[in-house]
Amino acid sequence: MPLIPEEPQIHESAQGPRATPASGRTAPTPRPVPGPRPAAPSRPGRPGPQRPTPPVQRTPRDVAPAKPGPSGPAAPAAVAGPQIQLIPASAEGALDAAEEAVDLLLDSGRAPGDVLVITTGAQHPWAEHELSFGEASYWAQHDAGDDVFYTDAAIASRAASRPVVVVAVNGGPASAAGTALPLAHSRAGALLIVCGDPQQINGVLGAGV
Numbered sequence: 001m002p003l004i005p006e007e008p009q010i011h012e013s014a015q016g017p018r019a020t021p022a023s024g025r026t027a028p029t030p031r032p033v034p035g036p037r038p039a040a041p042s043r044p045g046r047p048g049p050q051r052p053t054p055p056v057q058r059t060p061r062d063v064a065p066a067k068p069g070p071s072g073p074a075a076p077a078a079v080a081g082p083q084i085q086l087i088p089a090s091a092e093g094a095l096d097a098a099e100e101a102v103d104l105l106l107d108s109g110r111a112p113g114d115v116l117v118i119t120t121g122a123q124h125p126w127a128e129h130e131l132s133f134g135e136a137s138y139w140a141q142h143d144a145g146d147d148v149f150y151t152d153a154a155i156a157s158r159a160a161s162r163p164v165v166v167v168a169v170n171g172g173p174a175s176a177a178g179t180a181l182p183l184a185h186s187r188a189g190a191l192l193i194v195c196g197d198p199q200q201i202n203g204v205l206g207a208g209v
Helices: 094-107 125-131 135-144 174-187 198-208
Strands: 083-088 115-119 149-152 162-168 188-196
Touching (some): 094 115, 115 174, 125 135, 188 198
Parallel strands (some): 083 188
16 A cells, blocks of 8 residues: 655654643644755764653554464454655655654654664765775674664665664665665664655555565
């Protein structure tokens, strides 16, 4: 079933206490809007105390139909994969949208080491910078697993699974998205967030996942 583009928000958990205006009403929590941002951060993740990881609510498409048990009654439904969220964005804005998604995940309590970001086009500035020191140093940071890790579709197969995978469909060869999205789906333990053109993403995920 094709995915329906959603508002650019991450259904991970409540974002913590909300500010209460003088009138006594609760102010709504702002949601990220894909678009250009001043500059990409110089490093992934942010320091600070981590809060417990909130449970992920899965959509109906993530639950496999119940199968008859050996004695007749239906067996409990099984989880068939990560929850998928689509954030519509142009190829030029996909990386910015992915950055905003990562910020919201961290604000909601996700540990930086829970998040893997994959790009299909230009590398994230952090990955480009770290790779300039050599692949050994770059992958050592991946193996440490204590921070957000950025990679691209060409080498993402080496990355290990993480609870959350964010994909920025930010250009690249025509085959890049077709390779990156199924791979990202297999690496995402709980949540897969894809930022890019909805028609392209639905075409790939509908056929390959």
